[in-house]
Amino acid sequence: MFDLDRWREIFQSINKNKLRTFLGAFTVALGIFIFTVLFGMGNGLKNTFNKFFSDDATNTIFIRAGNTSKAYKGFKEGRRIQFENEDLDLLKKELGNKIEYFSARVYKGVQARYKKESGAYTIRAVHPQHQFLEKTIIDGGKFIDENDIKNKTRVVVIGRLVEQDLFKTELALGKFIELDGLAYKVVGVFSDAGGDNEERNIYAPVSSIQLIYKNTQDIDEIVLTFNKSIGESGAKEMVSDIKKILKKKHFVAKDDRSAIFVRSVFENYQRNMQLANVLQMIVLWIGVGTLFAGAIAIGNIMVFVVKERTKELGIRKALGATPRSIVGLILQESIFITAIAGYLGILIAIFTLNGIGSSLEDYFITNPEVNRSTIIWATVILILVGAIAGYIPARRAAKIKPIVALSDD
Secondary structure, three states, X not given: OOOHHHHHHHHHHHHHXXXXXXXXXXXXXXXXXXXXXXXXXXXXXXXXXHHHHOOOOOOEEEEEXXXXXXXXXXXXXXXXXXXEHHHXXXXXXXXXXXXXXXXXXXXXXXXXXXXXXXXXXXXXXXXXXXXXXXXXXXXXXXXXXXXXXXXXXXXXXXXXXXXXXXXXXXXXXXOEEEEOOEEEEEEEEEEOOOOOOHHHEEEEEHHHHHHHHHOOOEEOEEEEEEOHXXXXXXXXXXXXXXXXXXXXXXXXXXXXXXXXXXXXXXXXXXXXXXXXXXXXXXXXXXXXXXXXXXXXXXXXXXXXXXXXXXXXXXXXXXOOOOHHHHHHHHHHHHHHHHHHHHHHHHHHHHHHHHHHOOOOHHHOOOOOOOOHHHHHHHHHHHHHHHHHHHHHHXXXXXOOOHHHHHOOO
């Protein structure tokens, strides 16, 4: 029930202790401001990591070949490992349903031309499932399909910026472009979250590029995603299995670390997110510590309030006021001061984060923000801090004996 007299007493008490009230409230507001801003910065760091990894599926595994560092089974050290189509087939056979999507990659720098326009670009020759590995967005037409692989057709899917560079205001779909003097039909145009570098690539069937440029089955890289149902431990085991399978096939020593490189995006992503979570935990404890410092300041204010109102509280008890009503009065004042200061700190922090926006991207902070659940928890913390700050002096006030209070100087 709303008690007007009680609120009048609270405001009179605040008015009598303006400086102490301001300092205590300032400490609480500063604490919640620091907590909210730093927590938002932690979310901004997570946003940056998510942006870095948005170009590829987080369960992607990249497999590249290197040079051997040790002699093994009659082969000399320094031998270059070359992947071929059968390496991908072997992994598909051995790993089975642990693989979600797969593709080979063959890279080739080419000079592209359409009418009078030309430019240097990179062909990335792939399998059809590469679209899901790279999160490629088809803006028009289609991606490479199985028929293109089987028939070794001369078709390409070009990036949005390639279309802009070569075709200007024309639509590229269905037209032919020259790549190193050979005509290829544009069957699709794509965009990519990876940005400009990705959108200046040209996709082609891996079989076509192998035939035209190398007349071999050589591939430069193998990319695949693991089935998320196998979990974190299954993913780590899969990375280990890939190394064992390929080292055995290519006669590489088990402890040779430079012949075959297997990199999991998932592990990198997980490590970075763990780092961000640790930083947020540190921020959380700093914020909570600052809030409790504010609670101590509010508690000190309430101690002085109780001391100054000793006679008044004694008279209240003599007139029949219950300990519960006295505790409620002190707690209400404490929570009121803490809540007002805290909400002010939260509002200033939110305006600060909104003002920062994307200005700190160079420092790996992208759109720092706090979500609704964080604000709710901050509200709960404010109420608890206010209650803790007021409870001890309130309890002391409730124990005052009228005779002692009335004789207090």
